[in-house]
Amino acid sequence: MTDLPLNRTIALSLFTVVLREGRPLEEQADLLTRPLDPRDRGFVRMLVATTLRRLGQIDMVLNHFLDKPMPAKLASVRDIMRLGAAQILFLDTPGHAVVDTSVELVKRGKLAPYAGLANAVLRKISRDGAAVSDRIDAARFNTPKWLWLDWSARYGEETAHRIGLAHLAEAPLDITLRDPATSADWAGPLAAEPLPCGSLRRLAGGAVYDLPGFTDGHWWVQDLAAALPVRLMGDLTGKAVADLCAAPGGKTLQLAAAGATVTAVDRSARRLRRVSENLARTGLTATLVDADATEWRPEALLDAVLLDAPCSATGTIRRHPDVARHKRPDDVAALAETQAALLAAAAEMVKPGGMLVYCTCSLQKAEGEDQIAAALAAGLPWERDPIRADELPGLEMALTAEGEVRTLPCHLEERGGMDGFFIARLRRI
Ligand SMILES: C[S@@+](CC[C@H](N)C(=O)[O-])C[C@H]1O[C@@H](n2cnc3c(N)ncnc32)[C@H](O)[C@@H]1O
Numbered sequence: 125m126t127d128l129p130l131n132r133t134i135a136l137s138l139f140t141v142v143l144r145e146g147r148p149l150e151e152q153a154d155l156l157t158r159p160l161d162p163r164d165r166g167f168v169r170m171l172v173a174t175t176l177r178r179l180g181q182i183d184m185v186l187n188h189f190l191d192k193p194m195p196a197k198l199a200s201v202r203d204i205m206r207l208g209a210a211q212i213l214f215l216d217t218p219g220h221a222v223v224d225t226s227v228e229l230v231k232r233g234k235l236a237p238y239a240g241l242a243n244a245v246l247r248k249i250s251r252d253g254a255a256v257s258d259r260i261d262a263a264r265f266n267t268p269k270w271l272w273l274d275w276s277a278r279y280g281e282e283t284a285h286r287i288g289l290a291h292l293a294e295a296p297l298d299i300t301l302r303d304p305a306t307s308a309d310w311a312g313p314l315a316a317e318p319l320p321c322g323s324l325r326r327l328a329g330g331a332v333y334d335l336p337g338f339t340d341g342h343w344w345v346q347d348l349a350a351a352l353p354v355r356l357m358g359d360l361t362g363k364a365v366a367d368l369c370a371a372p373g374g375k376t377l378q379l380a381a382a383g384a385t386v387t388a389v390d391r392s393a394r395r396l397r398r399v400s401e402n403l404a405r406t407g408l409t410a411t412l413v414d415a416d417a418t419e420w421r422p423e424a425l426l427d428a429v430l431l432d433a434p435c436s437a438t439g440t441i442r443r444h445p446d447v448a449r450h451k452r453p454d455d456v457a458a459l460a461e462t463q464a465a466l467l468a469a470a471a472e473m474v475k476p477g478g479m480l481v482y483c484t485c486s487l488q489k490a491e492g493e494d495q496i497a498a499a500l501a502a503g504l505p506w507e508r509d510p511i512r513a514d515e516l517p518g519l520e521m522a523l524t525a526e527g528e529v530r531t532l533p534c535h536l537e538e539r540g541g542m543d544g545f546f547i548a549r550l551r552r553i
Contacts, residue, residue, distance in 0.1 A: 128228045131164040139172045142446050149446040175210040176445040180265040182209045188256050189248045201238045204229045208246045213257050219250025263288030270453050286534035295442040296540040299324040300346040302381045302406055320518025323348045341406035346374040349531040349545040353483040354378035363427035368417040371395030373402045376410050386410035389417050418469045428479040431470045433463040435484035435491045439544025460490045467499050474552050483547040492546025509551040
């Protein structure tokens with residue numbers, strides 16, 4: 125009997141629980157890979173993430189080599205073949221090793237009689253799969269159809285294509301410094317390069333905990349796009365600011381580091397513990413409130429509110445390829461209702477003359493531009509405070525005609541891209 129490495133059985137469990145039960149990849153990878161050493165943990169995460177990223181293409185290659193469609197009852201065999209194909213086609217694992225371990229995985233499951241099928245198909249993929257795979261438009265066919273249609277209609281087909289291409293690669297590690305003035309001091313030790321608007325980018329990745337300055341709280345991990353909303357809030361020294369929907373707290377840390385008196389509100393006590401840990405590590409302070417932000421109100425009106433509303437997260441598919449497999453159009457519609465309720469609540473918390481910044485990490489217009497247009501059309505005492513090009517040096521392409529920010533995963537694509545975000549800044553009349 126072939127030896128079956130533990131990392132392959134764990135990869136199958138992880139893939140199954142993420143794809144079939146809809147659980148988040150990062151959370152489950154953290155839990156399920158604990159028995160493995162760091163190298164194998166990295167391998168399992170990479171294998172499952174790659175399979176999710178390339179699922180459309182992998183299924184087209186499998187279908188090419190299958191004589192007839194696989195019935196739904198063979199789902200677990202199909203999943204083993206998908207992971208096998210990902211290793212052969214995208215991770216450069218030697219074909220014979222992949223065939224052996226995949227066949228062994230099938231033999232040890234309830235569908236052992238189908239080991240021959242897995243053997244035959246994966247051998248063919250090992251021999252001729254690359255030629256078939258290379259002919260597929262990867263950007264398009266790894267994008268779920270509803271997203272492809274939505275993005276093509278909204279951004280144009282060429283941009284939808286560039287977004288799809290950006291999703292094929294792992295995202296780099298972006299860093300926000302507690303003290304932005306120390307950027308030049310940290311670039312060298314972190315082997316990172318400066319990005320527009322003050323973030324650093326480390327292309328080599330690596331274990332965050334081992335990098336200089338992390339344990340001492342000099343910086344935190346935050347995508348360049350996610351760092352923009354607070355940077356667009358101007359001088360916050362001494363200002364009373366609420367961070368609504370705050371956990372895990374990247375923006376709370378930025379607000380506190382900028383000198384604001386911060387109240388961070390989130391309805392998840394479990395996720396607020398992460399905010400608390402992050403504050404402790406960085407030596408920053410904020411008041412944490414476990415509450416539903418549609419119901420919570422501050423004791424006195426605030427200078428500013430940041431609302432980073434819960435959303436479909438379709439702007440983060442580079443980092444979270446599971447999002448593309450989990451989200452449906454219905455989710456966007458339901459989340460848009462929540463966003464409208466949160467925006468109406470946030471609007472009641474700010475002083476006349478005060479600021480409201482609304483943002484989502486979604487590429488869907490319904491969760492961004494449409495929310496602000498609807499809120500302003502409803503006659504609330506608010507107006508846009510248009511963001512200016514000089515506030516976004518190096519990222520001017522993300523500025524819209526309305527003075528809002530719309531970043532795309534294909535912006536700065538030559539330097540590794542960025543998350544898709546929508547940001548609007550409003551002023552209370
Ligand atoms: C996009 S994440 C926020 C990310 C965070 N702002 C950061 O920068 O790290 C959305 C958060 O909204 C919280 N949330 C969702 N609905 C909420 C509500 N009605 N009231 C308060 N928090 C809510 C979730 O628990 C989740 O932590």
